[in-house]
Amino acid sequence: MLHIITGLGVGGAEQQLRLLLRRLPARCEVLTLTQPGQVADGLAADGVRVTHLGMGGNRDIGALFRLAGHIRAGRYDLVHTHLYRACVYGRIAARLAGVRAVVATEHSLGAGQLEGRALNAGIRALYLATERLGRATVAVSPTVAGLLRGWGVPDRRIHIVPNGIDAGRFRFDEVRRKEARAFYGLPEDAYAVGCVGRLVPSKRFEVAVHALALLPGDVRLLLIGAGPEGERLRRLAADLGVAHRMLMTGELPGLPDPRYAVPDLPSMLSALDVLVAPALEETFGLAVLEALAAGLPVLYASAPALADLPPEAAPHARRITGGAGAYARELQRLHAARPRERHVPDAVRHYSIEHTARQLMDVYTAVLSGHDPEGRP
Structure with missing residues (x-):
């Protein structure tokens, strides 16, 4: 599996990813679009392969094709994206690379902000257009799940898997x-x-x-x-x-x-x-x-x-x-x-991290089987 994340500085989503990878019974690699910081160092120390794409910004369209090439070369069974930019670019790149088993996690979505920045119609439209390219969207709380439904994400594609702690x-x-x-x-x-x-x-x-x-x-x-x-x-x-x-x-x-x-x-x-x-x-x-x-x-x-x-x-x-x-x-x-x-x-x-990892594996298993995690084809 390949996990794609916007950056790997110290933050809640980034640290949550590291905790999960310590417990997921799967071979996982990580690609960060930008900022390979302390969490990247920690993942490497854990034995996880970390790749830095070196994305220059939202207008770095070449990064999309580099990312698709990386996914294609890695022959991954599943791609899991984290945080807004990684979700948008990762879902498109996975589709270009021929990977349809794509899961995204929404870590930082609020009613009026996304990852600390004000929401606008353009951000929402781009998100919804790319969300359809994946098979499941994970919300870290019922609050986030409700916001996704309000945006128009189909309820059957939303799956609540709360953050966990050690x-x-x-x-x-x-x-x-x-x-x-x-x-x-x-x-x-x-x-x-x-x-x-x-x-x-x-x-x-x-x-x-x-x-x-x-x-x-x-x-x-x-x-x-x-x-x-x-x-x-x-x-x-x-x-x-x-x-x-x-x-x-x-x-x-x-x-x-x-x-x-x-x-x-x-x-x-x-x-x-x-x-x-x-x-x-x-x-x-x-x-x-x-x-x-x-x-x-x-x-x-x-x-x-x-x-x-x-x-x-x-x-x-x-x-x-x-x-x-x-x-x-x-x-x-x-x-x-x-x-x-x-x-x-x-x-x-x-909120045990072990329980969170088991719930996430259930989502992965269903997505890889070609069904949604509720058992529907």
């Missing part, structure tokens, strides 16, 4: 907590609030920066990720007088890797005291689940992964509907109530 990797570890805090110079008694994800406007991390300015001096804010909003967030922290209490870690490896001196993401979650996720529109909420797996309380605005579960499945996750003031009030309450034992809620066990 909960054991995120289990709280006191030693990793101390090591990560020492690495970044965090005082042992500091109350560490964290945000995890790409530094893009849709994540609304500025809400956490404004909340920091309303909190006591022993509170620290850690922005774990990288992206184009980084400089703006630094300026905002300086303007609010809290730059000395905010730390930006940049991209962190999702799994331990000796080639990177920085702590990995699970270590940083052990170092935190609470996670804040203020994005108004998420397609799944993977960072929320990972934080819950580390036993952290979570304040979030959107987490479809929790929406279909009863409240008792994640008792320490609380949805916040207001702005910085609402987050600051809840953070102040949590800060005053500490310490708290860390417990892994039932919501985490509901």
